[in-house]
Amino acid sequence: MLAVRASPLEMEFGMDKNWRFRYDRAIVVCIYLHTNKIWAGMNKLSYLLNIVLIGVVGYGGYKFINGNAEATDDGRTAIMLTFEEREFLLADMRTFLETVQAIVAAAGEGDMAAVAEIATANGIAATGNEPAALMAKIPLEMKQLGFGTHDRFDVLAALATESNDPTKVIVELGDLMTNCTGCHAGYRFDVEE
Ligand code: HEC
Numbered sequence: 001m002l003a004v005r006a007s008p009l010e011m012e013f014g015m016d017k018n019w020r021f022r023y024d025r026a027i028v029v030c031i032y033l034h035t036n037k038i039w040a041g042m043n044k045l046s047y048l049l050n051i052v053l054i055g056v057v058g059y060g061g062y063k064f065i066n067g068n069a070e071a072t073d074d075g076r077t078a079i080m081l082t083f084e085e086r087e088f089l090l091a092d093m094r095t096f097l098e099t100v101q102a103i104v105a106a107a108g109e110g111d112m113a114a115v116a117e118i119a120t121a122n123g124i125a126a127t128g129n130e131p132a133a134l135m136a137k138i139p140l141e142m143k144q145l146g147f148g149t150h151d152r153f154d155v156l157a158a159l160a161t162e163s164n165d166p167t168k169v170i171v172e173l174g175d176l177m178t179n180c181t182g183c184h185a186g187y188r189f190d191v192e193e
Contacts, residue, residue, distance in 0.1 A: 068137035072188065079142070080192040085134045089189060095122060096180065099153065103173055107166040115160035115169055123154035145183050152176040 068080045081089070099122040106114035127150050135143065156172050163169075 063136060065140045067139035067142065068192070069139050070190070072190075074188075076186055076188045077139070078188050078190040079137060079139070080190055081134070081137060083191050085131070085137070086189045086191055088131075088134065095126075096149070100173065100177065100180075103156070103169070107160075107169045107173075110164075110166050112160045112164055112166070112169070115166075116157040119153040119157035119160065122150065123157060124150045126150060142183065142187055145179055149176065149179040149183075152179065 070078045070080055072078045099118060102118045103115055106112075106118060124147070127147060138146070152172075153176070156169065156176060159172050160169050
């Protein structure tokens with residue numbers, strides 16, 4: 001039998017041929033595992049992560065557009081809120097109505113300065129205190145309608161300042177208020193369980 005020259009590993013660890021064979025085979029198995037099984041596993045993991053990521057991003061986008069909304073049997077979309085969130089928005093709504101009442105009264109008296117002042121007070125400057133968690137529950141379209149209504153009060157204030165004609169103010173207010181009626185026709189606020 002020919003003596004096989006010991007490999008450095010054999011010399012260092014005193015491995016016999018049999019061991020070395022098993023060792024070589026183990027490396028092959030390791031490489032196989034790495035290139036196939038483990039990477040396949042990694043791919044599966046990254047697929048999974050991607051799906052989770054797409055899910056999270058998709059859910060965020062879905063929520064951003066649709067908010068925390070539910071269909072109801074009266075045809076309106078219910079926005080599901082906590083009791084406090086609902087109170088917050090209803091208080092805003094009562095301010096809207098008070099604003100409209102005060103503008104009609106001031107326009108009736110031909111007091112354009114008062115119209116401009118009242119309208120500005122409920123313009124876009126009146127926004128910005130809405131809690132982020134509450135805003136996340138409001139569908140995008142509804143938010144645009146809500147903030148758009150505040151914008152319209154600024155437009156009304158500018159009109160009252162420019163023009164001395166109360167009729168123009170009432171016409172503008174009538175148009176602005178299609179935001180109120182439009183939103184009320186489509187949505188309601190419900191308290192989530
Ligand atoms: C973006 C949507 C939206 C706009 C715009 C909007 N509202 Fe509302 N408003 C609502 C919803 C939703 C409710 C709750 C209705 C329900 O739950 O039945 C509500 C309720 C109200 C209430 C009842 C408040 C209470 O205490 O119960 C008043 C008054 C009101 N709105 C006035 C107005 C006026 C006036 C305007 C326009 C200047 C206006 N709203 C614009 C969505 C809107």
